[in-house]
Amino acid sequence: MEHLIIRPxxxxxxxxLQQIGRQTFQETFAASNSEENMRxxxxxxxxxxxxxxxxxxxxSAFYLAELAGAVVGYLKVNTGAAQTELQAENALEIERIYVLQQYQGQHVGQRLYEQALALARQARADYVWLGVWEENRRAIRFYQKNGFVAFDKHVFCLGTDxxxxxxxxxxxTASY
Known part of the structure; x- marks a missing residue:
């Protein structure tokens, strides 16, 4: 794979960002949701x-993953009051890691995840948290492989669903 650049x-x-966000969300969830709710x-x-x-x-901070000048994925992280739910000062939320379908399995998501961890360590966060749709088995396996454990559930509204x-x-760990 060519040299991947991750930039703010x-x-x-x-x-x-709007274009990559819409495209990756559509690729990831369209087959499992109604067209009306997706729209x-x-x-x-x-x-x-x-x-x-x-x-x-x-x-909040966004990072774009680029290969040969083309955006192939992105990351969004939140701290403090920007967090969608917990809003703990000692935490960093990974709100989104999305990669274009054709680049999945090429470590782009892993590199974006590593960027999030580096940001968490820079912020001296005690933990990183996220929400992932219970039907998104691929993402759940990815996070479990990286040491995440489920601790609660919450509702996410996709249209009316x-x-x-x-x-x-x-x-x-506290050893920064």
Missing amino acids: AGIADAEQ AYLATGFALDKLMAELQHPG EQTDLMMKLPL
Whole structure:
């Protein structure tokens, strides 16, 4: 595989982030959800004004994975009040790791995950947590392989469909 670059995303990347976000979400979940619910979520979850606000939030950060200048995946992490649920000062949330289907299995997701861990260690977080759809077996296996354990559940609304996400956590050692 060519040299993968992971770089911070900024305001100038908003449209590119919107495109990769919609495409990867569609590839990952369209087969398991109704077209109507997918359309509704893609319109609101990746609305440009929403992404702009997230990009400007001091507790959120996006990173783009690029191969030969093309964006092939991305990462979104949250700390403090930007976290979607726990909002613990000593934690980092991985809200999204998504990779284009054609690049899955090529360690892009692993590299984005490692970026998230590096950010957690820089922030001296005690743990990293995330929510993952209980039907997304591939992602669950990925996180389990990386040491995450389920500790709770929460509801994620995809359009009008209330789905269950497993909440998973990875404690970090205090030896930074």
